[in-house]
Amino acid sequence: MEYGYITWNILILIYSVLRLVESQLPPMSGPDAPVLDTAAVTVTVAQGMTASLPCRVQNPGDTDVSWFTADYVILTTSDLILNDDSRLSVDTENPGEWNLVIVNVQEEDTGTYKCMLQSFPPQEKFVTLKVNTPPVIxxxxxxxxxxxxxxxxxxxxxxxxxxxxxxxxxxxxxxxxxxxxxxxxxxxxxxxxxxxxxxxxxxxxxxxxxxxxxxxxxxxxxxxxVYEPRLKAINKTIVVKQYLDAVLQCEIESNPSAKTGWQRDGKLLKTNFKYNVAKYTESEYKIVTELTINEADKLDSGEYLCLATNFYGRKRIKFNVIVDVPTTTTQSTTTTTTATTTIKVPKSTEKSTSLSTGSHDKLKETTTIKYVEGPKTGPARDSASINTYSCTLILSVYSILLLLIL
Missing domain, CATH: 2.60.40.10 (Immunoglobulins)
Structure with missing residues (x-):
């Protein structure tokens, strides 16, 4: 019972307020009643320019006009600005007009605004503001x-x-x-x-x-x-003479850039008295890494690995180093000793015996016949010359004997 009593009193109070408001508002009928131009309007202006949003009332009398945003945020009432935006003003220069003026319009000013005539019931006019703006990415x-x-x-x-x-x-x-x-x-x-x-x-x-x-x-x-390293050997097999430097070059292309290194027998090689590791940049994505083996020796022959690693993978390429070591040849020396023995023989011959010692220390015996008679300074006579001389002598003696007989 008490709840119904309270509700009834509230209804009576609301009715009384509405009657009071109605008595204060301009008449809504008759030739002198204020009428708002409620036709929807679209206003387009360039960014940075001034926009004027129209609101016109016929027979305004003592009517007040208010401006609201589309979500009913009040901006003005009559010519009073209720917003802290200093760009806003109300143009009431012409009778019956309450035009909302916005200077230096920006893209965020784009939207719908509402002009409301304070009548009962209220009259509303919707104005859409479009701001021409250049493209912005x-x-x-x-x-x-x-x-x-x-x-x-x-x-x-x-x-x-x-x-x-x-x-x-x-x-x-x-x-x-x-x-x-x-x-x-x-x-x-x-x-x-x-x-x-x-x-x-x-x-x-x-x-x-x-x-x-x-x-x-x-x-x-x-x-x-982006990709894993791509490796290229400028020369996979390196042949170098002993005690000369061997140079291995590895071309690496990768994105992002790769960490590089040289390896032998599972051990990472670093610059020291034996090795020199260098890196040269050819472009944003390409480098050349170089390994120099100083004064290469026989023990430096073998396989070497060029390594490259980035976020997308790990690659390696194999090099083969051959150190050319010259071979050593041992030559045997043979010494020959010759012993000569001269034996004098009767009449016109002399017999000499020669002993030769070879590489196996065996003695060879050779015998030569020399004729002692004749000029000691002249050439030696051999057996053929002796035979010819003997034949000539015999023929001469025979010829003489034949003449004596005849």
Whole structure:
């Protein structure tokens, strides 16, 4: 019973308030009643300019007009500003007009505003403000560099604001190898740059371009392939003469850059009196690492490994070093001793005996016949000369005897 009594009193109070408000509001009927132009309006201005949102009342009398945002945040009432935005004002220069003025409009001012005539029931007019703004790419949603591995998929979305709605396109910049000329190639006519299966040649510079009547914005990204180290031996077999330096060169291409090293028999080689390890940079992704074996000897012959490691893998390549050591040849020396014995023989001959000692220490006996008679300084006569002389002498004696007989 008590609850019903309270409810009834509340209803009576509300009714009394409404009757009081109604008595204070302008009449809603008749030729002198205020009438708000409730036709919806759209106002479009360029960013940075001044916007005037219209609100006109016929037969305003003592009527007050208020401005609200779309979510009923009050901005003004009559010509009084109830917001701390210093850009706002109410233009009441013309009778019956309560135009909301916003100077230096920005993109965030875009939206719907409501002009309300304080009548019973209230009359409302909706005004939509659109601010023409140049395209602005949301660069925070993009990365400068996108890393990919061959075979992966990738979608990059270029988020753009601006009014009127900008046209968004993606371009790729490719270099023609033969002429080294850079060309601009359209690859997408939407805000999405899509790669279903990435290949190595998809790497490079891509540009998002957004355009409307107010201007243009652009942003470039770089697609870069990442891969495990790729090793190449400039010469896998190194042949060097003993006591000369042996130089091993290993070419490494990788992205990201690789940690490198040289190894033999499972041990990492470092620069010391025997080895010198050096590294040379050829490009952003390519280096050459060099191992020098100082004064290579026979023990330095064998296998050496060039190693390279990065986040995507580990690779190695084998080198073979051959040290040419000259061979040593032992020669035997043979000494020959000759002993000569001379024996005098009767009449015209002399017999001599020679003893020869060879490499096996055996004695050889040789016998020669020398004729003592005749000139000691002349040439030696051999047996053929003696025979010829004897024959001539016999023929001469025979001829003389034959003449005597005849």
């Amino acid at each position: 949301d660069k925070g949603s993009l990365k400068e560099r996108y890393l990919f591995q061959k075979g992966e998929s990738l979608t990059v979305i270029c988020k753009v604001s601006g009014y009127p709605e900008p046209f968004v396109k993606w371009y790729a910049f490719k270099t023609i190898t033969s002429t080294m000329e850079e060309v601009k190639e359209l690859v997408s006519e939407t805000a999405e740059l899509v790669f279903e299966i990435l290949q190595a040649n998809d790497g490079g510079i891509y540009r998002c371009e957004a355009v409307n009547e107010m201007g243009k914005d652009m942003y470039e990204i770089f697609l870069q392939e």
